[in-house]
Amino acid sequence: MTTVLHTTATDTSVALSIAAAPYAIRAERGSDIAARESLLDVCFGAARHARTCQRLRDGRVPAEGLAFSAVHQGRLVGTIRLWHVDAGGRAALMLGPLAVDPAARELGIGAELMKHAIAAATTLGHGAIVLLGDKPYYSRFGFSSAKMENLSLPGPFERNRLLGLELRAGALGGAAGMIVATGKAVPYRAAKVARAA
Numbered sequence: 001m002t003t004v005l006h007t008t009a010t011d012t013s014v015a016l017s018i019a020a021a022p023y024a025i026r027a028e029r030g031s032d033i034a035a036r037e038s039l040l041d042v043c044f045g046a047a048r049h050a051r052t053c054q055r056l057r058d059g060r061v062p063a064e065g066l067a068f069s070a071v072h073q074g075r076l077v078g079t080i081r082l083w084h085v086d087a088g089g090r091a092a093l094m095l096g097p098l099a100v101d102p103a104a105r106e107l108g109i110g111a112e113l114m115k116h117a118i119a120a121a122t123t124l125g126h127g128a129i130v131l132l133g134d135k136p137y138y139s140r141f142g143f144s145s146a147k148m149e150n151l152s153l154p155g156p157f158e159r160n161r162l163l164g165l166e167l168r169a170g171a172l173g174g175a176a177g178m179i180v181a182t183g184k185a186v187p188y189r190a191a192k193v194a195r196a197a
Contacts, residue, residue: 023077023107025116028067035076036069043099052155053132056094057083060183063093065124068116070100070109077101078109080117084183087130087164088151088175091182093121095131114141118165127171130164130179138163150176 028036040048048054062081070078078100082093095117100110118141121129131138132153135145143163151162164172 023070023072023104023109025068025070025078025109025112027065028062028069028079028081032069032076032079036079039076039079039099039101040097042101044097048097052153052157053094053096055154056085056179056181057081057096058181059186060084060181061186063121063126063183066093066117066120068113068120070104070113072101072104072107072109075101077104077107078113080113082117082121082129083181085130085179086182087128087172087179088177090128090172090175091126092128092130092164092172092175092179093126094179094181095129096133098133111140114138118142118167122167127168128164128166130162130172132157132161133163135160135163141165147172147175151179152177153179 044051060083063084066082068080069076078098080095080098082095085092085094098110098113100113118129129143130148130151131143133143135143143165145160145163147166148162148164149159151164153162166172
């Protein structure tokens with residue numbers, strides 16, 4: 001039997017036994033950033049910075065306690081982050097990107113990252129998560145297009161890929177309008193360093 005080591009929002013380690021899953025999910029660390037960026041390039045290509053949802057992340061930091069890394073054999077193989085947004089008048093989180101190293105996808109890391117992120121967001125008291133993604137994949141985690149028909153994104157997007165999950169009943173009720181970023185801005189010094197890289 002192998003162990004998956006999960007890290008809670010307070011960074012306390014909890015061991016969960018899962019057969020054939022020798023990886024750890026933990027809070028993202030500053031030392032993960034370079035490997036995370038390389039992984040995102042591999043998974044989404046150089047044009048990933050032009051994607052519509054990137055507009056909601058540019059110049060922002062992820063929601064506190066809601067950025068996670070998956071590590072396998074000492075190497076970062078998965079990442080997920082959630083970001084504060086206003087979803088048509090409702091406070092929510094935007095999920096993305098979720099990325100897993102193609103060589104490690106058979107380990108089920110993507111699904112475990114999703115479950116971990118949803119559980120952490122629920123524990124921290126957030127009401128809803130929205131995302132732009134593949135409905136057949138994300139529906140198994142409870143995401144649907146219900147309550148999303150009156151929401152839009154700041155750029156082109158496919159309507160059937162805009163999905164939401166209420167963590168608290170009614171959290172997306174009456175949501176209408178543009179989804180906009182509301183999270184903390186990247187500190188000036190960090191933004192300057194990132195531009196120089």
